[in-house]
Amino acid sequence: MRIATVAGPGVPPLAAVQDERVLPMDWPGAPVSVRELASGGPEALDAVEAWTVSRPVEAWLPVESVRLGPAVPDPGAIYTIGLNYRDADDPVDADRPDRPLVYGKATSAVAGHGETLVWDRSLTDAVDPEVELGIVIGTEAWQVSRDEALHHVFGWTIINDVSSRDPWLDGDQWLLGKSMPGFAPVGPWIVTRDALDPGDLAVRCELNGEALQDGRTSQMRFGVGEIVSYLSRHARLRPGDLVAAGTPSRLATPPGPDRHLAPGDTVTVRIEGIGALTTHIA
Numbered sequence: 001m002r003i004a005t006v007a008g009p010g011v012p013p014l015a016a017v018q019d020e021r022v023l024p025m026d027w028p029g030a031p032v033s034v035r036e037l038a039s040g041g042p043e044a045l046d047a048v049e050a051w052t053v054s055r056p057v058e059a060w061l062p063v064e065s066v067r068l069g070p071a072v073p074d075p076g077a078i079y080t081i082g083l084n085y086r087d088a089d090d091p092v093d094a095d096r097p098d099r100p101l102v103y104g105k106a107t108s109a110v111a112g113h114g115e116t117l118v119w120d121r122s123l124t125d126a127v128d129p130e131v132e133l134g135i136v137i138g139t140e141a142w143q144v145s146r147d148e149a150l151h152h153v154f155g156w157t158i159i160n161d162v163s164s165r166d167p168w169l170d171g172d173q174w175l176l177g178k179s180m181p182g183f184a185p186v187g188p189w190i191v192t193r194d195a196l197d198p199g200d201l202a203v204r205c206e207l208n209g210e211a212l213q214d215g216r217t218s219q220m221r222f223g224v225g226e227i228v229s230y231l232s233r234h235a236r237l238r239p240g241d242l243v244a245a246g247t248p249s250r251l252a253t254p255p256g257p258d259r260h261l262a263p264g265d266t267v268t269v270r271i272e273g274i275g276a277l278t279t280h281i282a
Helices: 034-039 041-054 146-152 224-232
Strands: 002-007 014-018 021-024 078-082 101-105 131-137 153-160 184-192 202-207 210-216 242-244 266-271 275-281
Touching (some): 002 021, 002 034, 014 041, 034 041, 034 153, 131 202, 131 224, 131 266, 146 153, 146 224, 153 266, 153 275, 184 275
Parallel strands (some): 078 242
Antiparallel strands (some): 002 014, 002 184, 014 021, 131 153, 131 242, 153 184, 202 266, 266 275
16 A cells, blocks of 8 residues: 655645555544554554545546645654665675664655755755665554564655765764755655565666666665664654665766756656655756
C-alpha cells in the first residue's frame, strides 16, 4: 500500500495511492496524519485497506489532479546516517566503522514533491542533493533489538538530503548546513513496510536528467534493522519520525562531483519500488 499526504484546502490530508490514482481518506474517524496512522500499528493499516476496497471506482482521483505535500509533513525528528555506503567494487568493506555515524536535520526543512527550492545564497552557494532511502518509524521504538526493529517501521519513502558544502557549514556545522527551509524534500509517498523489501533497491539522483549518483541499497554498511536498533538505544523513536539511511558516492562522470545546484536546475531522486521525487531550483 502507498500512503500520501495531500496539500490544499478542501481535501483530506491523507490519501491511499494506487497506480496513478489517489483516494482521499474521508470517512468519519479517519486518521488525519501519517503520525496518527503509523501509531495505530497493523490494525490501522488493515482498516485503511478494507476501506479502499469498499470504495467505488469514481471515488478515486487522478494523481495529477492533487498536489502532494511532504510524505511526512510533521516528523518529530529527522535522523540522518553518514558514510553508510561502501563503494560498489568493494565487497569486503574493510573500512566499515564499528557503529553508524548519526547526525540530523531540522524538521522545519521538509518539503514536498514538485516544490521549488529557494535559499539565501549569501549564506551558502555550494549546495548538493543526495538520494537517501527514508525509513518512516511506526510504533514507538525504545531499546529494540535488530530482529525487533523492522516491526517498528511503518514504511519507506525517498528523502533528498540537500546539504551545503561550504567549508564553514560542511566542516563543523552539519545540522545548520542541512536544515535550511526546503532542504529535506520527502516523498512522493510512503510505501508500507510489508509491500517492499529494502535490501537491494536501485537508488539514483539526477540533475537535469544526468546521473549524479547511481547505487543500490545493498551497498549500505548498516542495514535498516541495525540502524533502527542502534538509534533506539539512545533515543526514543516515535511514530512518524524519519531516518535518512545514507547516500552513495557522487559519480566521477559529468556533471561530476564538483557541480553544485544552480537556478533553473531540476533534481530528481529515484528509488526502485517507491518512485521519483522532483525538486526545482530557483
